[in-house]
Amino acid sequence: MSGIVGWIDFRRDIGTRSDILEAMTGTMRHRGPDSAGVWLSAHAGFGYRGLDTGAVEDGGLLARLDLGDAAVALVVAGPIYNTGELRREVESAGGTPRSGATCELLLQAYLIWGDRFVERLDGMFTVAVWDGRTRRLLLARDRLGLKPLYYHGYAGGVVFATEPKGILANPRFTPRLELSALPIVLQPRLTMPGETPLVGLREVAPAEIVTCSDAGTTTRRYWELTSAPHHESFDKTAAHLRELLEDVVGRQLATGVPGGAMLSGGVDSTSIAALATQLLRRSGRQLDTYCVEFASDPAHFTPTELRPDVDAPYAAAAAEFIGTRHHTLTASVADLLAAIPATRRARDLPGWGQFDASMYLIFQQMRERSVVALTGEAADEFLGGYPYFFKADRVGRDTFPWIGDGPRLVDYLSPELRDVVRPEQDERDRYHELLARVPKLPGEDPADARMREVFYLGMSGPLAVILDRKERMSMAHGLEVRVPFCDHRLVEYLWNVPWSMKSTGGVKGLLKAAMADLLPAGTRNRRKSAYPHVQSPQYDESLIREATWIANDPASPVGWMFDTARLNDLIGQIAADQLSSELPGGASPAHLLIQLVEMRAWIEENGVAVR
Structure with a gap:
């Protein structure tokens, strides 16, 4: 608005x-x-x-x-x-x-x-x-x-x-x-x-x-989370979660005319779409739902831990079950590359390449029928949907649990800039500053206290990235997308629900129990699958080609920032498919270069002074 x-x-x-x-x-x-x-x-x-x-x-x-x-x-x-x-x-x-x-x-x-x-x-x-x-x-x-x-x-x-x-x-x-x-x-x-x-x-x-x-x-x-013991049983907690979600979706439907919703076929988006469908049906309206797939999927999609399958079939089945009018956007690599300059203009800050572009395109399609829409985003941050929540070694590390063990682009800065940035110390300082902000619960079991920290870390920078992308890509088309899982009353309640209860029955078991009667079996039994990204040699090659120019051409506005030999070595490893490290967000190796490519474009297109 x-x-x-x-x-x-x-x-x-x-x-x-x-x-x-x-x-x-x-x-x-x-x-x-x-x-x-x-x-x-x-x-x-x-x-x-x-x-x-x-x-x-x-x-x-x-x-x-x-x-x-x-x-x-x-x-x-x-x-x-x-x-x-x-x-x-x-x-x-x-x-x-x-x-x-x-x-x-x-x-x-x-x-x-x-x-x-x-x-x-x-x-x-x-x-x-x-x-x-x-x-x-x-x-x-x-x-x-x-x-x-x-x-x-x-x-x-x-x-x-x-x-x-x-x-x-x-x-x-x-x-x-x-x-x-x-x-x-x-x-x-x-x-x-x-x-x-x-x-x-x-x-x-x-x-x-x-x-x-x-x-x-x-x-x-003017608002802070407060830690307190949780005394409700699993069944009462699931019932309370359902009541809160029904109230939140009802409030958001009552303010404006939401006619659309994102639907991946996962438990988060299906829950929101199902509740919205029930409410809209009372006034004789039908919800339009939307999913994105890639033209390259049949040839190049490979299952990963964070994206084990393609959304489109699950989304179509969920739409039929809950009774929505469903639309699937099939995006080609050419479509994504053509949209990326517009995504940069939507942000005015460094973007996320194809991750922005596919969302930009689906919101463009949604705007043809709707002015207001709903999304199931952010449930993972409050209910623990990512694989790292279930990995003791990741949770136990004295660093961000989502960071992975792969290389960081900041590690390839020139020695002179590394003296200014001090990347290892910078990451530690950020981590410990956030830990100091976590609302403590006196006497809490150490394992539960650590999981509280893990949730807080995910609710900081990583959540902001998701919300920023959604907001900028939707409002670029004059589409207002609302996020029911970010209702502050819901967040306050889930903050104090212990991890053992959130995870009962597997990934987001609590949410599945709360919404069981509205979810098709395929959604209830589906593994967690994150927002999709394109898997395409064509897109990867475009990133590698651009990163190579950035590293080596004297006309590059940011090449001077990096250690040329070391950055070329990294790009060479990616091009040869020799990088197998775990990267944040489940990104593929070539996608590690997105921030480098987007930084260069942002600096040039916005006239950002760098020296």
Whole structure:
């Protein structure tokens, strides 16, 4: 539901620079093709592009109220699922929203509760408030970080936008690579909340409120997980999980008109699609479901631990069982390669090559019939669906359990850059910083305490990668994809369900027990299969060819960063199929080069300074 931008300058008059604010707002057109709005005063300006999801609360995303000589303005992006409850609370406290629009309701909530109004919101959202009375800007993001919001502070001002391109449209920001951030460029799963690879660019972290004034910037978290003993039996836990999922899907269906859902035939997506189908059927509507397959699968698909089979047959069987109108997208390597430049534009930050491209293409197809859709993503992070959860040696390592034992691209940097980056120490520091944030449960069994840490590590960088990809690739088409498994109440509950209960009956046994009556046998008995990636010599060759040029051509903008001989050796091993190490995300050896290729393209296409 839209993209937002803003510009605050505490010291200079920007009231005549509507051209800049309009340009910033225009960069969000793809996110909000249905409406637009701009508000500009002497020291503050907001803009938005809106997406009409069919919700009665849509009606504009920017609200403003003059209080004496000062204006208070608010702009919001993303759906709020509890507007009914919030409206009753606001009216009981004496607030008087001037219309039914969500932005007017939130503005009244801010006037009553200050920045603590954010704690009352249930949804996937970002919100900005300019309070002319105190000359302060407030930026906030939903608890799980489902909607993005970036900001850049400069001497005397702040620029913010849903996507970096909105900030890039303001002359106050010049993109420059932070060389010490190369580890997260070359392995985005290591990214800490709020971190970006550009100097001076931050992302509002999940569950964070950022307050900016002429005196500086402060941040605070408004939501944290809390560890507590779990006393319910397995059956009661499964029943509670089912109740929560039914409520979450119901809330998300009630806000807007979801008509589509991703369906792989696995337990996560089938559970969400089945619940949505039940609810939509009551109003005479049918759910459209979507799956992706690759034209190269018949010739080149090889089962792996993380992707033991092809989704399409399971998805079709699940769709027939639950009664959806099903669509399968068959993507060729040529389709993927043609889409990749658009995926880069959707991100403004280094992308994921074909992993982005297939999702971009399926969301493009979904947008032909739907404005709002659902996905089963993120269940693995909260219920323990990945193979490493079941491997004692991986869980027991004093490092990220998802990292694998293969080479890291950062290890192939030049000696000079390695002295700056210190990759081994950087990885250890990130790991131990996250461990220090894990909410402890006093007296917890050491094995259970370690599994709590493992879940927390997966709910950090790796989850952000999944959610970012989903959000950017869908909103590139003006499609809003909602993630029921990321409802904060559901996450809070699952956080304290012990691993032994989550895994009873095998991978995601608890979820299978909760949803048993709505799942076909093929889904219940299927092994975990991650989001598909293409297996194609043609695609691998394109990566190897591009990586070879990056490493050896003097015109390469990033070749100087690497130890040429060692990087060539790695590329040679991949080309000769001599690399058999386990890589993060179950990637194939050639896919290790994606971040190298995407980094080069990102730097060139966005004019990022690197020296």
